[in-house]
Amino acid sequence: MFFRLLMESFRRQRRRKLLAGIAILLGxxxxxxxxxxxxxxxxxxxxELAVYGANIIVYPKSDQxxxxxxxxDIKPASTGSYLKESDLEKLKGIFWANNITGVSPELRVSxxxxxxxxDSPSFTVSxxxxxxxxxxxxxxxxxxxxxxxxxxxxxxxPLVADADSWQVAVGSSLAKKLDLKIGDKFLLRRxxxxxxxxxxxxxxxxxxxxxxxxxxxxxxxxxxxxxxxNTPDAVSRVEISARTKPxxxxxxxxxxxxxxxxxxxxxxxxxxxxxxYQICEAIPGAQAEQVRRVExxxxxxxxxxxxxxxxxxxxxxxxxxFAVSAAMATAILERRGEIGLMRSLGASKGxxxxxxxxxxxxxxxxxxxxxxxxxxxxxxxxxxRIFRGDGGAPESILIPVLLPVVVALALAVAIGGSTQSxxxxxxxxxxxxxxxxx
Amino acid sequence: xxxxxxxxxxxRSLIHRRARSLxxxxxxxxSAGIATALLTLYTDLDQKLHKEFRSxxxxxxxxxxxNVPLPTDALTRVxxxxxxxxxxxxxxxxxxxxDTGTSVVVTGTDFAQVRRLDSWWQLDxxxxxxxxxxxxxGQRAANFVGNEHSVTLTYAGKPITLKGAGxxxxxxxxxxxxxxxxxxxxxxxGIAPSVIELQVPGGAKRVETTIAQLKSALPxxxxxxxxxxVEGESRIVDRTHALMYGAVLxxxxxxAVSVLATxxxxxxxxxxxxxxxxxxxGSQMLLMxxxxxxxxxxxxxxVAAGFVVGxxxxxxxxxxxxxxxxxxxxxxxxxxxxxxxxxxxxxxxxPLRVLRTLQPAALLKGE
Numbered sequence: 001m002f003f004r005l006l007m008e009s010f011r012r013q014r015r016r017k018l019l020a021g022i023a024i025l026l027g028x029x030x031x032x033x034x035x036x037x038x039x040x041x042x043x044x045x046x047x048e049l050a051v052y053g054a055n056i057i058v059y060p061k062s063d064q065x066x067x068x069x070x071x072x073d074i075k076p077a078s079t080g081s082y083l084k085e086s087d088l089e090k091l092k093g094i095f096w097a098n099n100i101t102g103v104s105p106e107l108r109v110s111x112x113x114x115x116x117x118x119d120s121p122s123f124t125v126s127x128x129x130x131x132x133x134x135x136x137x138x139x140x141x142x143x144x145x146x147x148x149x150x151x152x153x154x155x156x157x158p159l160v161a162d163a164d165s166w167q168v169a170v171g172s173s174l175a176k177k178l179d180l181k182i183g184d185k186f187l188l189r190r191x192x193x194x195x196x197x198x199x200x201x202x203x204x205x206x207x208x209x210x211x212x213x214x215x216x217x218x219x220x221x222x223x224x225x226x227x228x229x230n231t232p233d234a235v236s237r238v239e240i241s242a243r244t245k246p247x248x249x250x251x252x253x254x255x256x257x258x259x260x261x262x263x264x265x266x267x268x269x270x271x272x273x274x275x276x277y278q279i280c281e282a283i284p285g286a287q288a289e290q291v292r293r294v295e296x297x298x299x300x301x302x303x304x305x306x307x308x309x310x311x312x313x314x315x316x317x318x319x320x321x322f323a324v325s326a327a328m329a330t331a332i333l334e335r336r337g338e339i340g341l342m343r344s345l346g347a348s349k350g351x352x353x354x355x356x357x358x359x360x361x362x363x364x365x366x367x368x369x370x371x372x373x374x375x376x377x378x379x380x381x382x383x384x385r386i387f388r389g390d391g392g393a394p395e396s397i398l399i400p401v402l403l404p405v406v407v408a409l410a411l412a413v414a415i416g417g418s419t420q421s422x423x424x425x426x427x428x429x430x431x432x433x434x435x436x437x438x
Numbered sequence: 439x440x441x442x443x444x445x446x447x448x449x450r451s452l453i454h455r456r457a458r459s460l461x462x463x464x465x466x467x468x469s470a471g472i473a474t475a476l477l478t479l480y481t482d483l484d485q486k487l488h489k490e491f492r493s494x495x496x497x498x499x500x501x502x503x504x505n506v507p508l509p510t511d512a513l514t515r516v517x518x519x520x521x522x523x524x525x526x527x528x529x530x531x532x533x534x535x536x537d538t539g540t541s542v543v544v545t546g547t548d549f550a551q552v553r554r555l556d557s558w559w560q561l562d563x564x565x566x567x568x569x570x571x572x573x574x575x576g577q578r579a580a581n582f583v584g585n586e587h588s589v590t591l592t593y594a595g596k597p598i599t600l601k602g603a604g605x606x607x608x609x610x611x612x613x614x615x616x617x618x619x620x621x622x623x624x625x626x627x628g629i630a631p632s633v634i635e636l637q638v639p640g641g642a643k644r645v646e647t648t649i650a651q652l653k654s655a656l657p658x659x660x661x662x663x664x665x666x667x668v669e670g671e672s673r674i675v676d677r678t679h680a681l682m683y684g685a686v687l688x689x690x691x692x693x694a695v696s697v698l699a700t701x702x703x704x705x706x707x708x709x710x711x712x713x714x715x716x717x718x719x720g721s722q723m724l725l726m727x728x729x730x731x732x733x734x735x736x737x738x739x740x741v742a743a744g745f746v747v748g749x750x751x752x753x754x755x756x757x758x759x760x761x762x763x764x765x766x767x768x769x770x771x772x773x774x775x776x777x778x779x780x781x782x783x784x785x786x787x788x789p790l791r792v793l794r795t796l797q798p799a800a801l802l803k804g805e
Contacts (some may be wrong), residue, residue, distance in 0.1 A: 013442060017790075019699050019703075021694065022699075023699055024693065026691070026692045026695055026696070027692055027696070029688075030688045030689055030691075030692045031690075033688060034685060034688070034689075035684075037681065042683075045674065045677075045678075046675045048670070048673055048677060049670065049674065051666055051669060051670035051673065052494070052666055052667070052670055055608075056609075057609055065540055065542055065582050065614050066578075066611070067529040067533055067541050067542070067580075067614075068543065068611055068614070069543055093497065144732075148666075149665045149666040149670075150461045172713040210665075211663070211664075211665035211666075212664065220718065252578050270493060289607075289609035289613070290609050291607075291608075291609040291610060292559070292607065292608045292609050292610070293494065293495060293556070293558045293559040293608065293610060295558075295609070296558040297494040297495075297558060300490055301487075301490050301491065301493075301674065302494050302758060303679050304486075304487070304760060305487075305674075306677070307758075307759040308479075308483075308682070308755075308759050309685075310684045311683070311755045311758065311759055312682070312689075315472060315475065315476065315689060315751075315755075316685070316688070316689050316692070318472075319468075319689050319692050319696075320471050320692055321695045322465075322693070322696065323692055323697075323699075324695025324696070325530050326461075326697075326699070326700045327696055327699050327700065330699065330700055330703040331460075333703075333707070334703065334707065340799075374625050378688070381685045382681070385680075386677050386680045386684070
């Protein structure tokens, strides 16, 4: 009997059920979409913030002091100490290896360059050996990825160990100065530190505009710079971009003065400091530092934007709760006649309440699930539209954890919203209701 | 017998069915409140986000051309062009020798300005701005200084002793420099500032206009944007803006539909009033007009209450998240009013089709 009542109620009162169902559907859609966006906003904004470049920098510990103003080395180190390029593989083995999203080693060499077909004397240029599109485990990374604001005309030089000529990219100011176009060549001295090193032809594959000092430099594949400096496997600096957790008071403590338990927690949190600490451990002779300008400010911006999204989600939750409970209350209010009839036919208050709660429950679960799917779709669509051009297909945001959360919320709000109306209707004298409705 | 005037009917209708009027009023207040809160936040969003990006420091760098120092009044002129809300700091560079015989870049600057500009600098304590012989040691530079408390530097045979105020950690070039107050630097070395770092609040457009103005005001120097900052900032602000826009629409739609459902249900429930008035000779138009008027009065009351509640909510959210206040914006009021009136009108008119087909006699008999 109970189930027949339940079924008939759904079959016969489609309009009312539809209204309540739509309210729940819309509410859960809004909440799911907002929560899905709020939980993924961190990663998305982090990707956007990657435009600010590396947040961790690694250099040799025993390096001499850099004497550098505005990006220009005033006194280039004659015999510097270097990191080993082969040691970079060890980055894949650190605890937070998966959080490393970009690695860009560089080797700066001061070299002599000369224009071809002219008698003008050779002059000093700064040559930077770099990774351009390097295969690093599951990552394709390099200088272009760490500096997304660099604008390249042409191509990055490919990595060919050709002994006779080199392929290079040049900074825009240097290209202007030497009147170089893509495909042109000029001469670079081979073995700057060696007496009598001859000049080698360098073909320009690309012209890069960086907006900083690099505009006057020659950018070459790392092995070429190592050959020029005659320092195989050497790297003078590594820029690393990593997904980190914004720094808090705990992150700022000195890890060497922590208790072992605290040290473990610190070590296993993706703070820029702890990742830098792990890099120091992994690479011999390395000193890793967080780039505070990037790291601290990113944390700030990230915190504000995700905080805003969570607060808006709370507003969405409030709005949805209000919408659903209002719709449920109206739906019950309209059916007071039924309640009066059932009471006068001898149904107990408990069984009537159970019937109405079951109806509400079924509606909430059904519409809540639909709303979850619709909301996930909406979040994916919104996310893809707003953050398009990040590369990669629009990722679907189907967060399974949200399903029970959203359905439980819908259930709680629907039942909560109808409770007041149900109990009010049950309190009324059945005959009054019936007469009033007649 | 008291005459029945329209305001009289309206008043009684609102007062007699107090519970129902109240629930309709609450519904309209909530919709107005949420609309006000979201719109107020939305209006202020860009400004607030741009403010957060100030922590990235300078977005314009002004550099003296080679061998020509900056004009002596450069800082004042830059500040004039950029406006009072911009932060500018000048830097002078020279290479000196430490007591251990290492070459080090020494920088003269104004600590008070740098502190505002480069908030990411981590140090134990900022030196007292009145102390003329304070020195900040970059953490790498500090390793090449023998005595960190009494730092002796030599430039072209001229020694100077500064009081070390502590180590500076940034992870950038600053780590290998020693910073000192500009007047002391100039008195010691005699080199004028060569770089002004400028932070202009606002987005890419403001930066571009400022650069153009600076170029015409100071033609002899190089003015360059810090490209990654300017580009990244507009991208992120635009995206957050779009996200917020989507959220506002979504929430507004949810609330609007639910309010609509509640209100039109309550109009439907009053079929009997409708039938009675129709039986007493009220025309269809007059009766619909009365329902509409009632809904509109409730809508306006809802906007009044909702604006207050919503502005308070926006204030709280922005205090909580951005730590700055958002004051009520009267400019959002027309839109909120429009939305609420539209909802109320729709809610009163939607049941029209149902009501029109009603036969008063049948309804009053209870069929």
